[in-house]
Amino acid sequence: MSSLPLKPPSLLWQTSLLAQGHALIGVLFFGLLITSPLIAGSWLDDFIHTQQRVQSNLTESMNATVGVGEGGSGVIVSADGLVLTAAHVSGSPNRRIQCIMPDGRRVAARTLGRFDHADAGMVQLEEEGPWPFVALASQGSVRAGDWCYALGHPGGYQPERGLVLRVGKVIRSRSQLIRSDCELLRGDSGGPLFNLQGQVIGIHSRIGEPMDDNYHAPIDAFHRTWEALKSGEDLQGFREDGQQAYLGVVVEDAEKGFVLQEVRSNSAAERSGLHVGDILLQIDDMPMDDIEALRWAVGSKAPGERVKVLYLRDGIEHEMEIELGPSGRRHRRSL
Amino acid sequence: MVCGAQEPYLERGDRVNGWKTRQGFEALYQDHRASVVEILDGGHQVALGTVVSDSGHIITKASELGSDLEIRDHQGQRHVPFSIQVDPEIDLAILQIRSSSLRPVRWGDDSQVAMGLWVMAPHEDESQVRVGVISTSAREVKRKPGALGIVFFSDRRQRDTPSSALGARINRVVEGGAADKAGIKEGDVIVQIDGKPVQRSEEVIELIQQHEAGETIGLIIIRGEEEMSMQATLGFFDATFPEQDLNITLSGDISKRRTGFGLILQHDMPLPPKAMGGPLMQFSGEVIGINISRYDRVATLAIPASRVRALLEASP
Numbered sequence: 001m002s003s004l005p006l007k008p009p010s011l012l013w014q015t016s017l018l019a020q021g022h023a024l025i026g027v028l029f030f031g032l033l034i035t036s037p038l039i040a041g042s043w044l045d046d047f048i049h050t051q052q053r054v055q056s057n058l059t060e061s062m063n064a065t066v067g068v069g070e071g072g073s074g075v076i077v078s079a080d081g082l083v084l085t086a087a088h089v090s091g092s093p094n095r096r097i098q099c100i101m102p103d104g105r106r107v108a109a110r111t112l113g114r115f116d117h118a119d120a121g122m123v124q125l126e127e128e129g130p131w132p133f134v135a136l137a138s139q140g141s142v143r144a145g146d147w148c149y150a151l152g153h154p155g156g157y158q159p160e161r162g163l164v165l166r167v168g169k170v171i172r173s174r175s176q177l178i179r180s181d182c183e184l185l186r187g188d189s190g191g192p193l194f195n196l197q198g199q200v201i202g203i204h205s206r207i208g209e210p211m212d213d214n215y216h217a218p219i220d221a222f223h224r225t226w227e228a229l230k231s232g233e234d235l236q237g238f239r240e241d242g243q244q245a246y247l248g249v250v251v252e253d254a255e256k257g258f259v260l261q262e263v264r265s266n267s268a269a270e271r272s273g274l275h276v277g278d279i280l281l282q283i284d285d286m287p288m289d290d291i292e293a294l295r296w297a298v299g300s301k302a303p304g305e306r307v308k309v310l311y312l313r314d315g316i317e318h319e320m321e322i323e324l325g326p327s328g329r330r331h332r333r334s335l
Numbered sequence: 336m337v338c339g340a341q342e343p344y345l346e347r348g349d350r351v352n353g354w355k356t357r358q359g360f361e362a363l364y365q366d367h368r369a370s371v372v373e374i375l376d377g378g379h380q381v382a383l384g385t386v387v388s389d390s391g392h393i394i395t396k397a398s399e400l401g402s403d404l405e406i407r408d409h410q411g412q413r414h415v416p417f418s419i420q421v422d423p424e425i426d427l428a429i430l431q432i433r434s435s436s437l438r439p440v441r442w443g444d445d446s447q448v449a450m451g452l453w454v455m456a457p458h459e460d461e462s463q464v465r466v467g468v469i470s471t472s473a474r475e476v477k478r479k480p481g482a483l484g485i486v487f488f489s490d491r492r493q494r495d496t497p498s499s500a501l502g503a504r505i506n507r508v509v510e511g512g513a514a515d516k517a518g519i520k521e522g523d524v525i526v527q528i529d530g531k532p533v534q535r536s537e538e539v540i541e542l543i544q545q546h547e548a549g550e551t552i553g554l555i556i557i558r559g560e561e562e563m564s565m566q567a568t569l570g571f572f573d574a575t576f577p578e579q580d581l582n583i584t585l586s587g588d589i590s591k592r593r594t595g596f597g598l599i600l601q602h603d604m605p606l607p608p609k610a611m612g613g614p615l616m617q618f619s620g621e622v623i624g625i626n627i628s629r630y631d632r633v634a635t636l637a638i639p640a641s642r643v644r645a646l647l648e649a650s651p
Contacts, residue, residue, distance in 0.1 A: 043359045044618070047453055051468070055451040144343040149451075154633045164633060165450050165470040166603045171345045181350045183603060183633045185585065207585065211605045211632070212350055 050147045050196065054167055057198030061149075063132040065192055067100030067157040068109075068123060073191030074099065075151075075200055076133045081125030082230070084222060085190030086205050087114035090121030093232040099125060100157050113229035116236050117296050118176050118221035119205040121190070122229040134192070137199040139223045140287075142173040150182035150214075152191025152204055164188075170201075171212060175220055175286060175293045178202040181212040224286060235300070245301040245324035249274065257281040257288045257312070268325035274311070281317065282310040298324065352465050352605065360455050360618075364464040367620050368409040369438040371461045371613055374430075375413075376401035383457055383613035384430065385625055386437045387647055393437075394643060395612035396627055397421045397428035398549075398571075398592040406432050409461060420650055423549070425596045425638055426627055429650055440614055443621025445600065445639040448473070454602050456626055456635075457613040467604030467635075476628075476636060478595020481548035481569030482576060484512015485519065487536035501557060502526035503536045512575045517567035519556065526562075527555035543569070548592065586632035593628045599636040600624045606635050 068074035072089030076082070083099060090097075090111045099109045112122035125131060150166045168182035180193060184204050193202035193216045202216030228235060248267020251258035258280045263269045280288050283297035284307050301307060303326040310319045348355035374382040374395050384393040384406060393406060393416075406414045414432035421428045452469045486507035502524040508514050525533055528542045529552055546552060548571045556563050574591040577583045590608045600615065600623065608629045615624035615637040624637030 043356070047466075047618075051451055051453050054468070055449065058451055144345045145349065155631070160474055161471055161601075163471070164601070164603075165468060166633060167451070167468045168351050169345055169349075171350065173343070181352070183605065185631060185633045188633075207632075209585065209587075211587070212347075 050167065053147075053196040054149050054165075057194065057196070058165070060132070061134060061151055061192070061194055061198055062102055062163050064134045065102065065151045065163055067153050068190050069097040069099075071153075071156040071187050072189050073152040073187065073204065074123060075192035075203070076125070076131050077136060077200065078133050079130040081109075081127070081129050081131045082112075082133075083109065083123040083125060084192070084200065084203055085121045085123055086203055086217060087116050087119045087121040088205075089190035090114055090123050093234050097123065099123065102163065104159050113225070113231065113233040113235065115221060115225045115229060117292075117300070118225075119217045120203065120221045120225065120229065122222075134194070135197075135199045136222070137195055137197075137201045137219050139220050142170060142178060142195070142201045142218065142220075144170055144172055146170040146173075146201075147196050148180055148182060148193050148201060149196075150180070150184065150188070150191065150193050150204065152184070152188035154185035154187045156187040168214075173218065174290045175218065176290065176296065177205075177292070178216040178218045179212075180214050180216060182214055183207075183211055184214045244299050245303050245305060246326060247298050247322070247324060249280075251280065251291075251294065254279050258291075258294060268322055271325075272309075272320060272322040274309075274322075275313065277313070279312040280309065281312055283307050351467075357464060357466070360464045360466050361462075363618055363620070364455060364457070364616075367440070367614070367616065368462060369436065370440040370622075371409065371457050372437070373407040373461050374400070374612060375405040375407060377403040378405070380407075380459070380609050382609060382611050383459075383461060383626075385612065385614045385622070386439050387429075387643075388439050391432045391434050391437065392439075392647070393430045393432065394625055394647070395428050395430065396590075396592075397423065397426050399590075399608070399611065400428055404430070406430065408434060408436060410436060412436070422646055425642065425646070426592055427625065427638065427643065427646060429647070440622040441620060442640050442644060443617055443619070443623045445473075445623040445641050448600060448623055448639075453618055454604065454623070455616050455618060456602075456604055456606060457610060459607045459609045461613070465604045465606060467602045469600060470603045470634070471601040473598055473600055473639065476594050476596060476599050478547060479572045479593075480544040481546050481550060482512065482572040482574075483543050483552075483567055484509035484514045484570060484575045485539075487539075502532075502534055503539045509575055513567045513570045517554075517565050519554070519565060519567065520558065523556040523558050525554055525556050529553050547595075548572070583631060588629065589631060590628045593630050593636075596627055596636065596638055598639060598642060599627070600639055601630075601634050601636055603633060604635055605632075 064076040066074050068085045068089050074083040074085035095111045098106045108126040109123050114121040151163050166182040168180050170180050172179040184207050188204045191204045192200045195201050201219050205217045206215045248264035248269040249260050250262035252261050260276050260278050288294050306321050306323050347353050370386045372384040373380050374384045381399040382396045384395040387394050416430035416432050418431040455464050455466045458465050485505045488506040504524045508521050533539050548569050551568045554565045571591045588608050611626050613626050614622040624639050625643050626637045628636040
């Protein structure tokens with residue numbers, strides 16, 4: 001107990017608990033205050049506040065969380081029955097599948113578009129609504145360290161068990177990936193990750209072996225591809241016909257974005273006037289916060305397509321359109 | 336490439352069960368250490384135990400216990416239990432030792448336990464603690480049948496085996512499974528189980544599935560020209576065939592007996608199988624259950640306090 005960053009409780013702490021609407025939990029903790037008079041502190045407030053927020057949102061979150069297809073999960077995000085799920089759960093567009101409501105009822109549905117690269121998929125319930133639904137977090141709102149909670153059907157839908165809740169924190173938030181310590185398992189795929197406002201911030205995608213290796217497709221990936229997914233497009237990520245566009249740069253991580261280490265001769269980058277030392281910030285409004293984002297922004301385009309590039313030169317932001325070129329000589333870190 | 340050097344990243348210590356976050360819980364838990372003990376079998380820890388009386392009664396997970404039991408208390412002292420009672424139905428054992436330094440837990444009310452409630456529990460080492468939430472409503476978890484640890488290939492391949500007319504030929508024996516321990520070998524043909532003649536693999540499977548882990552069955556097998564009589568004590572299905580459930584392979588260590596405890600509480604604390612038998616506590620220190628099964632990556636199961644207390648009141 002010697003090295004604890006804890007402060008003794010005060011009347012202020014107790015009243016702040018109650019004043020913030022923590023009446024029930026406040027009562028619960030009076031016993032604790034009496035038996036352990038030295039223990040209190042902001043960390044405990046933080047946990048109590050988190051529990052209260054999770055529990056107050058939980059019914060609404062659970063009502064909108066569904067089983068999708070053969071052993072996946074999903075979440076309803078509109079009154080007319082639009083469901084977000086993982087691309088590897090929804091599969092190819094325009095297939096007939098079933099969704100399982102929290103009460104076990106099976107509802108016919110149709111798969112819409114998918115965005116393989118981020119593992120984002122959409123499904124439309126075919127029965128008329130209104131359906132219970134949850135809101136989406138706005139773009140760019142997820143931060144490492146945020147509390148979050150996960151719902152889903154790990155191991156597949158089990159009527160006698162129902163949805164399984166996990167509470168954790170966002171470990172990393174990138175444009176193509178969110179990592180959290182909410183433990184996931186097969187069957188959770190496609191299920192929602194929520195912030196403490198009960199808004200969807202991610203869709204469960206995959207796991208690694210360590211318990212805090214849990215990955216979610218970020219809601220930003222849905223925001224960016226929303227109309228395409230809704231209209232049933234199959235965004236495969238990298239072009240499979242080999243006709244992948246080429247920018248012609250070699251990059252290295254900068255504090256924000258990527259700094260150009262090399263500009264290839266006769267490439268789209270050289271023709272457009274990009275220099276070594278320029279820092280790529282955004283392509284088509286997508287922040288260049290990891291190499292996957294850059295690979296996707298360029299690699300999903302065909303030669304001749306135009307992208308909008310925001311870059312930093314001598315501390316000043318510039319924007320221009322670049323017509324991408326044909327695939328050049330393959331280089332491990334050139335695009 | 337200085338990958339992600341400036342990228343916002345939640346350090347290990349700051350995660351929900353990171354060391355910095357845990358300091359707070361370890362402080363909350365300090366007061367309850369005298370209510371938790373380590374259960375050793377042959378000198379190695381197999382479970383935790385929860386102190387439930389002033390007179391040295393300790394409750395733990397029965398199916399982890401062997402025959403060379405010792406109890407190590409929070410002060411490091413070892414005691415040999417002089418009495419052991421087991422309730423196989425809910426997999427709990429009540430041990431008794433002579434010790435005055437232990438303090439019984441304070442029971443809480445599990446009837447009001449709701450999804451999202453914070454809970455804490457001792458980790459493998461009785462001085463460490465983890466935190467998590469109640470993650471489903473209370474429910475029953477049905478018991479899985481026991482496993483003999485033999486594999487039959489598909490019928491098509493079975494028909495290719497000329498001697499299968501006699502009985503069911505075993506295509507594979509799982510290493511360390513019940514059949515292996517009983518001396519059954521690949522290629523043996525099972526002709527009788529518990530006095531009932533069998534011919535096809537489906538009949539064998541049906542008869543075995545009527546038994547639970549720990550039960551002993553009698554078999555008659557034919558090996559070459561010889562007819563042999565054998566006894567096999569069935570093992571736990573998931574421990575025998577971990578590859579049957581893909582989720583188990585991604586879950587790290589799980590309990591041997593995972594199912595069949597009647598009503599349970601489920602939470603999301605990442606606890607090892609050796610932490611079973613320990614108390615499931617609210618932050619207030621009130622005990623709302625006894626951890627009984629590390630089920631998979633996302634779930635640990637606990638027997639509700641009310642059920643445990645009913646068992647204690649019923650035992651002499």
